[in-house]
Amino acid sequence: MAKETLILLYGGRSAEKEVSVLSAESVMRAVDYDRFKVKTYFITQGGDFIRTQVFEEKPAESERLMTNSTVVWEDKIPASLIYEEGAVVFPLLHGPMGEDGSMQGFLEVLKLPYVGTNVLTSSLAMDKIATKQVLASIDIPQVAYVALTSQQDRSAKVTEVNETLTYPVFVKPSNMGSSVGISKVDRPEELDVALDLAFRYDSRVLVEQGVVAREIEVGLLGNHIIGTTEPGEVVKDVAFYDYDAKYIDNKITMAIPAEIDAEVAQQMRDYAQKAFAAIGGTGLSRCDFFYTEDGQIYLNELNTMPGFTQWSMYPLLWANMGLAYPDLIAELVELAKAAFAERESHL
Numbered sequence: 552m553a554k555e556t557l558i559l560l561y562g563g564r565s566a567e568k569e570v571s572v573l574s575a576e577s578v579m580r581a582v583d584y585d586r587f588k589v590k591t592y593f594i595t596q597g598g599d600f601i602r603t604q605v606f607e608e609k610p611a612e613s614e615r616l617m618t619n620s621t622v623v624w625e626d627k628i629p630a631s632l633i634y635e636e637g638a639v640v641f642p643l644l645h646g647p648m649g650e651d652g653s654m655q656g657f658l659e660v661l662k663l664p665y666v667g668t669n670v671l672t673s674s675l676a677m678d679k680i681a682t683k684q685v686l687a688s689i690d691i692p693q694v695a696y697v698a699l700t701s702q703q704d705r706s707a708k709v710t711e712v713n714e715t716l717t718y719p720v721f722v723k724p725s726n727m728g729s730s731v732g733i734s735k736v737d738r739p740e741e742l743d744v745a746l747d748l749a750f751r752y753d754s755r756v757l758v759e760q761g762v763v764a765r766e767i768e769v770g771l772l773g774n775h776i777i778g779t780t781e782p783g784e785v786v787k788d789v790a791f792y793d794y795d796a797k798y799i800d801n802k803i804t805m806a807i808p809a810e811i812d813a814e815v816a817q818q819m820r821d822y823a824q825k826a827f828a829a830i831g832g833t834g835l836s837r838c839d840f841f842y843t844e845d846g847q848i849y850l851n852e853l854n855t856m857p858g859f860t861q862w863s864m865y866p867l868l869w870a871n872m873g874l875a876y877p878d879l880i881a882e883l884v885e886l887a888k889a890a891f892a893e894r895e896s897h898l
Contacts, residue, residue, distance in 0.1 A: 574643045643859060686829065692848060839851040
């Protein structure tokens with residue numbers, strides 16, 4: 552039987568491009584090569600598409616994918632040339648221009664099935680402010696926050712933060728992930744610097760109430776029937792789980808399953824499933840919660856393209872449920888094909 556072609560898109564234009572490379576290298580080693588042939592395409596920081604390696608079997612551990620520092624410009628192609636009849640795309644792209652609906656729309660124009668959520672869901676979940684507004688409409692608990700845009704009177708919004716929230720607060724770009732551009736602010740006089748940093752990455756910024764809480768995460772998988780994992784916990788060796796702690800220094804460990812009461816775990820799974828359905832989710836997501844010392848549960852975010860590195864929470868959560876990494880990839884491909892067929896049937 553001929554192998555299916557799985558196309559890995561990685562790199563990208565966002566500040567999370569390094570995470571994308573790590574995810575793609577992990578996936579290319581985990582794929583079931585009895586079933587799939589893997590083609591890889593690198594998207595440069597400037598947005599160019601580069602044809603890179605093709606794998607018929609599991610690559611050696613020493614094999615590395617192309618990055619911005621090793622681009623072979625002779626292999627640059629028009630973006631539309633990634634198309635291949637019968638192929639499925641795994642867009643391992645994090646952040647803007649990859650996880651925000653833009654790439655999903657491009658792939659739909661090309662009539663290519665792809666892993667993950669559709670255009671609207673990807674765009675909605677990427678925007679923290681919009682997500683909070685939707686989740687509030689279905690009574691999902693969230694921490695208090697103040698939203699700012701570059702068009703608003705900043706001084707008035709700073710006053711609102713100081714009057715409605717208590718320090719510490721966290722300042723976040725609305726459309727960014729992997730802790731890029733996020734600051735913990737302990738005092739009012741530090742707020743302006745944190746806002747300046749966040750506005751470097753987005754014109755919409757969120758200021759959230761800081762809480763003393765454990766960070767608990769639930770994996771989601773499915774289209775119409777949505778499966779959830781037992782919760783896992785991020786155990787940190789640092790006070791703030793920032794980009795370097797996640798991906799560079801690896802100063803975290805995972806507790807899977809999390810040591811929480813069964814009732815709390817089930818409540819988180821129910822909230823995660825409800826939230827994913829509310830935003831029209833298909834394929835996959837990781838739902839992140841805060842769990843406070845006094846037993847409060849707050850939904851923090853839905854990540855529609857969670858990291859797939861060898862130490863990422865999402866594949867580890869499913870491994871704990873008995874779904875091995877290669878089988879998880881295969882299931883995501885099947886979900887992608889089913890979602891594609893459904894979209895095409897509506898046209």
